[in-house]
Amino acid sequence: MKLGVCYYPEHWPRERWVQDAQAMQKIGIEYVRIGEFSWSTIEAEPEVFNWRWLDESLAVLHEHGLKVILGTPTATPPKWLVDKHPSMLAKDEQGRVRGFGSRRHYTFASLEYREECRRMVTMMAERYGQHPAIVSWQTDNEFGCHDTILSYGDADLRAFRFWLAEKYQNIDALNKAWGNVFWSMDYRSFDEVELPNLTVTEANPSHRLDFQRCCSDQVVAYNRLQVDILRQYASGRDLVHNYMGFFTAFDHHKVGEDLDVASWDTYPLGFLDQEDIYTATEKHEYLRTGHPDFGAFHHDLYRGCGKGRLWIMEQQPGPVNWAPHNPSPADGAVRLWTWEAFSHGAEMVSYFRWRQAPFAQEQMHAGLLRPNGEYAEAAAEAEQVATEVKRLASELGVDVDALVSLPSAGSVALMFDYDACWSLDIQPQSKAYRYLFWCYRMYEALRELGLSVDIISSKAEFDHYQMLVLPAQSYVSPELTSRLESYKGVLLVGPRSGSKTESYQIPENLPPGPLAKLLPLTVERVDALPEHMPLHVNGLWGEGMLKHWHEQFKTELPVLLQDSTGDPVLVGSGQRYYLGSCVDNKVLKASLSRLAEKANLAPYFLPKGIRIRQRGDLIFAFNYSSIPQIFRPTKALPLIGGAKLASCGVAVWKKEQEKNKK
Amino acid sequence: MKLGVCYYPEHWPRERWVQDAQAMQKIGIEYVRIGEFSWSTIEAEPEVFNWRWLDESLAVLHEHGLKVILGTPTATPPKWLVDKHPSMLAKDEQGRVRGFGSRRHYTFASLEYREECRRMVTMMAERYGQHPAIVSWQTDNEFGCHDTILSYGDADLRAFRFWLAEKYQNIDALNKAWGNVFWSMDYRSFDEVELPNLTVTEANPSHRLDFQRCCSDQVVAYNRLQVDILRQYASGRDLVHNYMGFFTAFDHHKVGEDLDVASWDTYPLGFLDQEDIYTATEKHEYLRTGHPDFGAFHHDLYRGCGKGRLWIMEQQPGPVNWAPHNPSPADGAVRLWTWEAFSHGAEMVSYFRWRQAPFAQEQMHAGLLRPNGEYAEAAAEAEQVATEVKRLASELGVDVDALVSLPSAGSVALMFDYDACWSLDIQPQSKAYRYLFWCYRMYEALRELGLSVDIISSKAEFDHYQMLVLPAQSYVSPELTSRLESYKGVLLVGPRSGSKTESYQIPENLPPGPLAKLLPLTVERVDALPEHMPLHVNGLWGEGMLKHWHEQFKTELPVLLQDSTGDPVLVGSGQRYYLGSCVDNKVLKASLSRLAEKANLAPYFLPKGIRIRQRGDLIFAFNYSSIPQIFRPTKALPLIGGAKLASCGVAVWKKEQEKNKK
Amino acid sequence: MKLGVCYYPEHWPRERWVQDAQAMQKIGIEYVRIGEFSWSTIEAEPEVFNWRWLDESLAVLHEHGLKVILGTPTATPPKWLVDKHPSMLAKDEQGRVRGFGSRRHYTFASLEYREECRRMVTMMAERYGQHPAIVSWQTDNEFGCHDTILSYGDADLRAFRFWLAEKYQNIDALNKAWGNVFWSMDYRSFDEVELPNLTVTEANPSHRLDFQRCCSDQVVAYNRLQVDILRQYASGRDLVHNYMGFFTAFDHHKVGEDLDVASWDTYPLGFLDQEDIYTATEKHEYLRTGHPDFGAFHHDLYRGCGKGRLWIMEQQPGPVNWAPHNPSPADGAVRLWTWEAFSHGAEMVSYFRWRQAPFAQEQMHAGLLRPNGEYAEAAAEAEQVATEVKRLASELGVDVDALVSLPSAGSVALMFDYDACWSLDIQPQSKAYRYLFWCYRMYEALRELGLSVDIISSKAEFDHYQMLVLPAQSYVSPELTSRLESYKGVLLVGPRSGSKTESYQIPENLPPGPLAKLLPLTVERVDALPEHMPLHVNGLWGEGMLKHWHEQFKTELPVLLQDSTGDPVLVGSGQRYYLGSCVDNKVLKASLSRLAEKANLAPYFLPKGIRIRQRGDLIFAFNYSSIPQIFRPTKALPLIGGAKLASCGVAVWKKEQEKNKK
Numbered sequence A, B, C: 001m002k003l004g005v006c007y008y009p010e011h012w013p014r015e016r017w018v019q020d021a022q023a024m025q026k027i028g029i030e031y032v033r034i035g036e037f038s039w040s041t042i043e044a045e046p047e048v049f050n051w052r053w054l055d056e057s058l059a060v061l062h063e064h065g066l067k068v069i070l071g072t073p074t075a076t077p078p079k080w081l082v083d084k085h086p087s088m089l090a091k092d093e094q095g096r097v098r099g100f101g102s103r104r105h106y107t108f109a110s111l112e113y114r115e116e117c118r119r120m121v122t123m124m125a126e127r128y129g130q131h132p133a134i135v136s137w138q139t140d141n142e143f144g145c146h147d148t149i150l151s152y153g154d155a156d157l158r159a160f161r162f163w164l165a166e167k168y169q170n171i172d173a174l175n176k177a178w179g180n181v182f183w184s185m186d187y188r189s190f191d192e193v194e195l196p197n198l199t200v201t202e203a204n205p206s207h208r209l210d211f212q213r214c215c216s217d218q219v220v221a222y223n224r225l226q227v228d229i230l231r232q233y234a235s236g237r238d239l240v241h242n243y244m245g246f247f248t249a250f251d252h253h254k255v256g257e258d259l260d261v262a263s264w265d266t267y268p269l270g271f272l273d274q275e276d277i278y279t280a281t282e283k284h285e286y287l288r289t290g291h292p293d294f295g296a297f298h299h300d301l302y303r304g305c306g307k308g309r310l311w312i313m314e315q316q317p318g319p320v321n322w323a324p325h326n327p328s329p330a331d332g333a334v335r336l337w338t339w340e341a342f343s344h345g346a347e348m349v350s351y352f353r354w355r356q357a358p359f360a361q362e363q364m365h366a367g368l369l370r371p372n373g374e375y376a377e378a379a380a381e382a383e384q385v386a387t388e389v390k391r392l393a394s395e396l397g398v399d400v401d402a403l404v405s406l407p408s409a410g411s412v413a414l415m416f417d418y419d420a421c422w423s424l425d426i427q428p429q430s431k432a433y434r435y436l437f438w439c440y441r442m443y444e445a446l447r448e449l450g451l452s453v454d455i456i457s458s459k460a461e462f463d464h465y466q467m468l469v470l471p472a473q474s475y476v477s478p479e480l481t482s483r484l485e486s487y488k489g490v491l492l493v494g495p496r497s498g499s500k501t502e503s504y505q506i507p508e509n510l511p512p513g514p515l516a517k518l519l520p521l522t523v524e525r526v527d528a529l530p531e532h533m534p535l536h537v538n539g540l541w542g543e544g545m546l547k548h549w550h551e552q553f554k555t556e557l558p559v560l561l562q563d564s565t566g567d568p569v570l571v572g573s574g575q576r577y578y579l580g581s582c583v584d585n586k587v588l589k590a591s592l593s594r595l596a597e598k599a600n601l602a603p604y605f606l607p608k609g610i611r612i613r614q615r616g617d618l619i620f621a622f623n624y625s626s627i628p629q630i631f632r633p634t635k636a637l638p639l640i641g642g643a644k645l646a647s648c649g650v651a652v653w654k655k656e657q658e659k660n661k662k
Helices: A014-027 A052-063 A079-084 A111-128 A154-168 A171-178 A205-233 A252-257 A268-274 A280-285 A294-305 A333-343 A377-396 A400-405 A418-426 A435-448 A478-485 A585-598 A656-661 B014-027 B052-063 B079-084 B111-128 B154-168 B171-178 B205-233 B252-257 B268-274 B280-285 B294-305 B333-343 B377-396 B400-405 B418-426 B435-448 B478-485 B585-598 B656-661 C014-027 C052-063 C079-084 C111-128 C154-168 C171-178 C205-233 C252-257 C268-274 C280-285 C294-305 C333-343 C377-396 C400-405 C418-426 C435-448 C478-485 C585-598 C656-661
Strands: A002-006 A029-034 A067-071 A134-138 A238-243 A261-266 A310-315 A346-351 A412-415 A453-456 A467-470 A490-493 A521-528 A535-539 A542-555 A559-563 A568-573 A576-579 A581-583 A610-615 A618-623 A636-640 A650-655 B002-006 B029-034 B067-071 B134-138 B238-243 B261-266 B310-315 B346-351 B412-415 B453-456 B467-470 B490-493 B521-528 B535-539 B542-555 B559-563 B568-573 B576-579 B581-583 B610-615 B618-623 B636-640 B650-655 C002-006 C031-034 C067-071 C134-138 C238-243 C261-266 C310-315 C346-351 C412-415 C453-456 C467-470 C490-493 C521-528 C535-539 C542-555 C559-563 C568-573 C576-579 C581-583 C610-615 C618-623 C636-640 C650-655
Touching (some): A002 A310, A014 A029, A014 A052, A029 A052, A111 A205, A154 A171, A171 A205, A205 A238, A205 A252, A205 A418, A238 A310, A252 A294, A261 A294, A268 A280, A268 A294, A294 A310, A294 A435, A310 A333, A333 A346, A333 A610, A346 A377, A377 A636, A377 A650, A412 A435, A435 A453, A435 A585, A535 A568, A535 A581, A542 A559, A581 A585, B002 B377, B014 B029, B014 B052, B029 B052, B029 B346, B111 B205, B154 B171, B205 B238, B205 B252, B205 B418, B252 B294, B268 B294, B294 B310, B294 B453, B310 B333, B333 B377, B333 B610, B333 B618, B346 B377, B377 B636, B377 B650, B412 B435, B418 B435, B467 B585, B490 B585, B535 B568, B542 B559, B542 B568, B542 B585, B559 B585, B581 B585, C002 C310, C002 C377, C014 C052, C014 C377, C111 C205, C154 C205, C171 C205, C205 C238, C205 C418, C238 C310, C252 C294, C268 C294, C294 C310, C294 C435, C294 C453, C333 C346, C333 C377, C346 C377, C377 C400, C377 C636, C377 C650, C412 C435, C435 C453, C435 C585, C467 C585, C490 C585, C535 C581, C542 C559, C542 C585, C559 C585, C568 C581, C581 C585
Parallel strands (some): A002 A029, A002 A346, A029 A067, A067 A134, A261 A310, A310 A346, A412 A453, A467 A490, A490 A576, B002 B346, B029 B067, B067 B134, B261 B310, B310 B346, B412 B453, B412 B467, B467 B490, B490 B576, C002 C031, C002 C346, C031 C067, C067 C134, C261 C310, C310 C346, C412 C453, C490 C576
Antiparallel strands (some): A535 A542, A542 A581, A559 A568, A568 A576, A610 A618, A618 A650, A636 A650, B521 B542, B535 B559, B542 B581, B559 B568, B636 B650, C521 C542, C535 C542, C559 C568, C618 C650, C636 C650
C-alpha cells in the first residue's frame, strides 16, 4: 500500500526538481513515474540525443529515495519522425488520416513505426536498464486512448490479410467460416479481403470480429516488442502498462500475459460524466465521488489481467479537463478512492499528476500541486492516507511493506472476456445492449450484496471459487465447456452465453450451444426490446423487470423466474442456473443472493452507497453516498474509522472470529 | 391468395433440398423465390460458370410442384468483378467510395456495371427463360436499399450532365429554369454543372430536384435493361421487382411501367421501430403488430405501381435483425399481416425467409424454420392461413385460384407522387414536415373511417372514384389540371398543392398555381411552425389542431375551418375543397368523413386499432390492438371469424345485401 | 432614421424597374442596396463585361431619388473562375473541398482569389466610384456565413505558417508559448506546423487559438484589399460590410477599423429558432417577435464595431427560409424591430429583400413584395415607420435628417472581446459554457433593469462610463490592466477574467492574473458543472442559482454572495467587484442593480417582455410580450404611443425634466 505520483521534470526548471522531490517525500510518496511523453526532449533531432535532463532528474529522485517507473516515450513520436514515415499514421473508419498535433499518432500495425520504437526503447533500455532508481518500466501509454485500436490504413490492411492467412490457411476456410456465400461475398484469395469499413451496409459480423481480433493482436505484438527489449536490458524490473477505464477494444488479458503487473488510470468523476453506462440519476447522485463500483470493477478486472498484481498508475486528484463537465471531487473523495484501491489489492496508487501544467491540452487538469507550485486539495488527502497506512500496519503489528502481501482474492468469480465483448456488441439486436454494461451491472449487484468478486478471463482457473458467474460468454470453447462441466461450485450462466461459434455463427443446436449438456435448454427466439418496453418478471425467487434482451427458450429445468406470459427467465437447480434475460438490479440482487447462499457465502444487502471489500481478515468499508450511514460488520474490531461513515468515509475492520481461531 | 417463401438452396447442403420442398408443400406454400444473391456461386471466377446447383435445385422444386420466382443476382456482384471495375462503386454524399463487403455495391449510372449485368442476365435468361418451374423473374433486389439511389461519383456526374443536356437542350434554358442568376450560379455549358453535394451551403433546390430525377431515371434504365433481356428469353413469365417500405428515392410508378407485377417487402415491426413517422406512443402500442396502416398503405400504393397486380415478396415471419430493436411479433401477427395483404389484393404472400441462416449479416433474422431446421413460430400461422384460404374459397363456392381475381379497387383515390415528394422534402420550411408522413396520415384517417383507398399516381385515371384526395401535389401539370377540372367526384386538395412549377419555382400567380381556377384562392404566406407550437383550428366542420405547415391564404370560398385568428384553414363547397394546413388526426377524420358523405360513401368511425377493407362483397376486419374488440358490419355474414376480434384477430364477412340483390 | 431595401434588378425584367422604384418611394424608402451577388451577370465569360444592366438600373434608381449602396460581388464568383483556380476553394475541418453550387465558395487565404477580387473591385470602382446615385459600398457579403472563416486547405496552411513566423520570429518561441514540450509536440521549423484539424485527439489549445487569430486576420486583409481600392476610386462614400447575428469567428472590431459604418443583418425569428442560446421556453414565448434582447445586443455590439455608426443592412420582413422552422412574424413585429434599431442609433434600416424571388435557394424568404409583385404584409409596417419618423421629427421640431445625430451612447459599458471568445470556447470545461451566451445573459440582465448599454472592445475607452462590466476577459493585456486600475467608475469583473496569458497559458499567479492587484484574490480551482447540477447562491445581495462555471477562490474581500458551502461567489467593495460563477438571471439582476445604484444609475425592474432604450432626452419603449403591458417613464411626455403598449407596441417619450431645465 504505497503512494506514487506522475511527474514531468522536462516541464519545469531544473532548479525546482529538488524542491519537488522533497515535497513528495514529505507527503509520503515513494514511487514516481516519469518520461512517457518525452521523446522530443530526448531526441529533438533525428539521432541527436539529449539524455542529460533524464540522467539528472533520475539522480535527484534517487537521492531522495524515490523509486522510478520509467515510461517508454512511444505514445508521442516527434514531428520529424512522423514526417519521415507518413504511413505510420492511423486512418479512421471514414478513411481520414489521423495526423500529428496531439498524441497517439500511429497505428500499431505499422512496421516502420515498430522499428523506430525498437530503436528508441533499445537506446533507453541500454542506458537505464540497470539504473538503481528505476524499479519498473511502463510500455508506451494508455494503449487505445482516443479510439486508436482500430485503424483503416494500408499498414492495417496488410496486417489483416497476413493475420487471416495465418489463421485460415486457405481462403475457402475463411469463406466458410464467415458464411460469405450469403451475399456473394466470397473471396478468391486473402489479397481480395478488404477492411470492414465504408461498406454499403454493415460488413459481415465475422469479418468485423476477425478484424477486431487482428487489431488487438497488433497491440499485443507492439507491446511484446518493447517487453522483449526491456527483459533483455532491464532484468529485475517490473514491466507494466497503464490501462484505461471502460475500454475493451483490445484483449487486456493477452497483453497482460507479457507483463509483470497490470496498472490502470482511474478518473471516477470524468468517467461518471462521460459514460453512457450511467443513468442520469447516477450521474447526479455521484457527481463528486464517482459511481461506487467504478473503481472496484476495474481494480478486480485488472488485477485479473495482472495475474494478481495491481497498481493504480494515474489516480484523479481533483477536477480533470477532458470530460464534458469537470466538477471538483467531494472533500475526502481522493482518500476514499485510494483506500478502495488498496482494499482490492493495489500495491501502489500513483496520482496524476504532481503539478498542474499551466500550458497545452491538459492545463485544466488538477495535480497534487497547483500550477503555481502550491499544494492543491488532494495533497493533504494523500498525506493522510500515507499516515493511515502506517497506522494500519502498526495496528496489525506488521511492517508497512508487508501490507502488500495481504490476500486479495475474492470468493466469487465473474468471467469477463474481451472476445465475447466484441462479438456481442457487433450485433446487439437491441440498441441499448452492451456486454460491458451488463457485466458491470452483474458486478454491481454482487458487490451490493457485500461479496468480494474476482473478475477472471475465460482461460483462468475457477475451480476454487464458491460461485462462478458467466454474464454472457458468447463463444464457449471445448476447453472451457469441459472445465465448466467439472466445476463444483454454484454456476450462473447469463443470456447470450454459448450463442456463437468461434467464427460468429449460431451453433448447430442453437444457443446455449455447447452449454446445453450442462444446462439442458434451447433458445428458440430472442425478443430484443426497446428501452420503453421493459417486461415484468416474477416467480419463486422474486420479482422485477427485464430489459433489452429476452430469450424465449424451452427447457425441463425448474423455473425460478418467469415473464408475464409464463415463459421461463431464470431456471436451474442444484449448482447450475441459466438466466435468459437482462434483468434489473432488483431481480439480480434477489437471484444472486439466493445463489450466494447456496454457495455458502453470506450475502448482505448493504445500505445505499455503502460498499465493502475483504482482504483476508480485513474488511474495508466505504461510503459513496452524500449522507452519513452506518455499517458495522459482525464480530469485527475497527482499526481505522468505525461504524458511522460520513460521506466519503472509510473504515477498516479486523474480523474477531478469525483472530480467535488462529 | 397464395403463399410463397424466399429460399437459398446455395446456403444448405443438397441433401436437405428435398426435405425443404416437402415441408413447403406441407405448409401450403406454392411459390419459391430463389437466386437473387447467388452471383458468386454461379460465377466464382470470371467466365467460369457453375449452373449445376441451380439446375438441380430448380428440378427439386419443380418436382414438388413449387413455382419459382428467379432473381437476377445483380444486387451482389462478386469481389473479382468489383476489382475489375472499381468505377462501378457508388460514392456517398461526403465523397467516400462505398466499397465491397456487404451488398448493393454499385451505382445505377455505371455503364461498365450495366454491361456486366447484361452479360449475366442474358446468360441466365438464355438458360432458364423457358424453364417449366419458373413462373416469374425478379430483377435485382430492393433497388435503393441502404440509401443507394443518390451516388456522387464520376459515373453519376457524367450521367447527370447527359441527362440535363437531354432535358434542357441549351444551357441558358437550364440557367433560367433553375434561377441560377440568384447567386451567380450560371453555367456556360452542361460540362460545368457539378453534383449538388459538398457545396458550401445548400445547393439550388432545382439543381437538387433534377439530380434526384436523374438518379431515379438511372434506376428505370437499369431495370429496363434487365427487363428487355427477360422479355426476349422469358416470355410468358411475370416480371417483378421487390420494393421497400417508406422508400421514395426513385419513381416506383416509372419502374413499375416496365414490369408485370409490383411486389414489396413488408417488415411491420422493423419499420415501426426504425421510422420517424411514428410517435413514441405508436411505437409502444404497436410494438408487436406494427402500425395498423403500415401494411395497408404500402399494399395500396404498390398495387397502384403494379397496375393492379400486387405480391408480397418478403413478409416478416418473426424478429428481424436490422432495426434498432427487434422484438418478437405477437402470436397471430403473421397471420394478421398475411390476411391484410390478401384483403388489399395481394395475389401472393411470400415469407422471408424459409430458414434462418446461422451465418453472416442476417443470422438473427427469423425464418419459417429456425437455424436448426425445425419449425419456427410463423410456420404454423402460415399453414393456418393456407387452410383458411381454402375454407374461404369453399364458403364462396369458388376454386381457390379464383380468389385472385376478386375485385381489389377502392372507392377513394389518394394521389401519391414521387416527384412531389422529392420537391417538397427539399425545402420543408418546418423541419418536421415530410411529404410521405403527411400522405400517410391522410391515408390513416381515411382508413380509420372504414374507407377502402387506392393510392394512385398523378398520371392515373381517377374519374371513376367517388372521392379524390391530393395531399400535396406540388407540381400540377397542365394535363393533370385539365383532368382535375373535369373531375365530377368530391375533390380535396391539400396544402402545398400547386406550389411549384416543374422547375421548382413558385408559380407566377402564387400557389395553388394552376389549381386557382378550380379553387379560387391565393396563398400569400406560409407559417411554418415548430413542433412545440401547434395552433387551434375550429369551425363548422369540427375542431382540433394544426401543425408544422400553415398557409395564410385569401379566398372568397366558404370557410369550413379556421385558425384562432379567423384565417381560413379548410374552404370549399360542392365538390371542391382546399385544406391549407397540416391538421391533426381529429380534424382530418372530421373533415374527411364530411367529404366522404358528400361522395355518397359511408364513413364509419372504427374502434381504436380496428381496420377493415372491402373486396367486392367481402369485408375483411383486423384487430391491431392488444385487447379484444367488437366489429360487426351491417347486413353481412361471417365467413371466417366473427364480430369479436381478439388481439391480432381476423374476420372475413360477406355482404348479405349484395347477395340478396343479385 | 432612414429606411432602405435590398434589391436585385438582375432578377427582374427591366420593364419592372421603374415601377419598383416608384413603389419604394411611395413606402418611404431612401436607400437601396444592389449588386452583391451579380458577378456572373457582370462577367458571364472571363473578361467579357456586361455593365449595361447596372448602368441602367443605377440610372432608374437615381432618377427616383434613391441612394444606392453598391455591393462588390465577391461572395459569389462564377463557375468559370472557380474552375480556373480550384485552389481558391475552402476545405472543411474533415478535409473535404467545399465546392461550387451555392455561395461563399472561397477561402480568405487564397492569394489567387484575392487577385481576382482586386481585378473585379477595381473594374467596378473605376466605373462607378463617383456615380452620383452611389452613397456607399458594401464589401463582399456576410463574411463567414456558412462557417467559412476556418478553412483547412493548402492556401490556409501556407498563410498560417507565414503568420506564425511573423508572430514568433523563431520556432523556439512558438514551442515555448504553446507549451509543446507537453506531448512532444515541439517543431523544428515553422514548416513543420500543421493545421489543428484531424488530430488524433484535441490539438493544443494555443495552436487552435493562434489558428483562429490567423484566420480572422485573413478576413481583415481580404476586406482591406477591397477597402484600399474603394478608398482610391470611391472617395466620399461610406464603406460598410454587413455582419451577422451571433457570429464570432472573426474579429469584427479589427475589420470595423477599416470601414466607415458597421451594418448587420437581423433575423429575429430565424435566430430564435436556430440558436442554442435560447431556452425552449424562450423559443416558444417569443416565436413571433424574436427574443427581446436579440436586436438590441447586436445593435449595441456593432455600433461599437462601427465606431458609433450603425446601419441595419438586412431586416427580416416576414418568414425566412433558412431556419429549422420559419414562422410568420406577429403583426407589428417588423415595425417594432425597426424602431428598436433606431433607438440604438441605427441611421438606416434596410429590409431584405424588396421582392421575394420565385426561384433558387431563398424562394421561401419573404420580401416587402410577394413573388407576384404585390405588397406583402411588411410593406405597410415599413410605410408606417416612415410616417412616424416624420411625425417624430416634427414633434421634436427638427428636420428628419437631424434625427440621425441624436446621441446614441449608453451609460454602462460591457466589454466584448473576440479573442476572449475564441480562447474560452476552446476549453469550456463545462460543455454548456459559451462566452457569447454568458455575455448575452449579462447584457439581458442590464437591459431588463432599463439600462442603456454600450458594448465595447477591449481597446475602447471606458473612462466616461459610470459602470463597466467585463463578463469574461480571459486575457487582460498590460495596457488594459493599467486602464482598469485607473478607472473611476463601478467595475464588475466576471468569471474566467484574467485566466489566460496571450499564449493561452494559466498566469503564473493563477487567475485572475494581472487583475489580482485590482481585485486581490486567487482562483484555486474550478468546479465545472453539468446542467443538472446548479448550486444555490445566497448572501447579502440576494439569492438564486449558479450554473456551469464555479470558481473556488480565496480572498479577503467582503463576500456579497456565497455558495451553500460558504465559499465566495461575489466579492468586492467600493468601486470594484469580482463575480466567480455563472449565475442565473435572478442573481444577475439583483447584483447588477446594486452596482448600478452605486454608479448613480437608476435601475428599474421592467415588466416581462418590456424593454426601453434612451437616446439623449428620448426614451423608447417596446413590448415583446404577447400581452398588453404598461410602462410609463417618470416625468416624460409621449411623442409616439403611450403607457399602454399592446403586443409589439412601440412608444417614444421625451423627458420633461430635461426640457424644463434647458
